[in-house]
Amino acid sequence: RSKLEGRGKYTVFVGSMMEDAKRKMQIAGAIEDAIRNNHFKVYYQPKVNADGHTMGYEALIRWIDEDLGFVSPAEFIPIAEQSGKISAITSWVMTRVFTELPDFVKENPNIKVSMNLSAIDIKNKSLFTEIQTKMSQYQVAAENIEFEVTESAYLENFEQANQVFSNLQKMGCTIALDDFGTGYSSLAYLTQISLDTLKIDKQFVDNLGHSDSSTLITSAIIDMANRLELQICAEGVETREQADFLISQGCQQLQGYFFGRPAPLEDVLSKYN
Ligand code: C2E
Ligand code: MG
Ligand code: MG
Ligand code: MG
Numbered sequence: 001r002s003k004l005e006g007r008g009k010y011t012v013f014v015g016s017m018m019e020d021a022k023r024k025m026q027i028a029g030a031i032e033d034a035i036r037n038n039h040f041k042v043y044y045q046p047k048v049n050a051d052g053h054t055m056g057y058e059a060l061i062r063w064i065d066e067d068l069g070f071v072s073p074a075e076f077i078p079i080a081e082q083s084g085k086i087s088a089i090t091s092w093v094m095t096r097v098f099t100e101l102p103d104f105v106k107e108n109p110n111i112k113v114s115m116n117l118s119a120i121d122i123k124n125k126s127l128f129t130e131i132q133t134k135m136s137q138y139q140v141a142a143e144n145i146e147f148e149v150t151e152s153a154y155l156e157n158f159e160q161a162n163q164v165f166s167n168l169q170k171m172g173c174t175i176a177l178d179d180f181g182t183g184y185s186s187l188a189y190l191t192q193i194s195l196d197t198l199k200i201d202k203q204f205v206d207n208l209g210h211s212d213s214s215t216l217i218t219s220a221i222i223d224m225a226n227r228l229e230l231q232i233c234a235e236g237v238e239t240r241e242q243a244d245f246l247i248s249q250g251c252q253q254l255q256g257y258f259f260g261r262p263a264p265l266e267d268v269l270s271k272y273n
Pocket of ligand 1 (some may be wrong): 255
């Protein structure tokens, strides 16, 4: 009996692994097609300061495939990374953001629009040149652009990342460390890297008021960022209580469904005041 049961489970397991591999291959193939046919979109999610004014937007890629339906970037970005397609996506997003930037700047000359870079982008030796070239091509002011990179992507490529990001900072761009607090335990590196903003991960914000340790760590991260003269942005803010607490602790930027969901350019601009 146990043998049969075991075999049954094995079949189910292998079956689901094959389904998984099949979906990954399907997605990798469809990404190529989506780039060629402009099937991606960029949505923008507001970031507000402590008095509720929108000071920036994060560009987040969206994709609805004809066969696969809505595919989350949390699913397809890692597949794009593994299948050598992330550089093309990054270029596509950058072009789109740079094209749409004048509409944001018209409403607020000091606006910051951020885009996400992956670990593979940082390894790409021509990243800085590409950014520089595109910025002059689209006449983008570097001061309006921020790049977000996760803590782990930065640290895995430390030398290269430091070089690219210090060059970008010299041009006038700012750099934000995404999902901060989830990756590494050592904080010593924080004083050695090219960085403007820490984005405290949503998991800490989620647990505010529910877990004493998350509340404590959140306060400590905000305090530390302020002492290091870094900006601090909280991601995934969903309630007034979370926002009030974060602001009371000295958090300068807030982002989350409470303030606005990611939306197409037309929708965020009409909401802007
Ligand atoms: P991320 O950069 O940490 O972006 C934050 C994610 O949290 C976004 O998910 C956003 O829609 C979501 N979010 C924001 N506020 C809330 C909230 O209040 N509640 C909840 N439940 N979620 C919230 P999204 O757009 O699905 O993106 C997931 C991840 O995919 C991003 O995490 C980023 O790592 C990656 N990604 C998205 N767009 C791009 C892109 O253009 N390039 C690259 N390389 N990665 C991207
Ligand atoms: Mg991000
Ligand atoms: Mg994030
Ligand atoms: Mg995150």
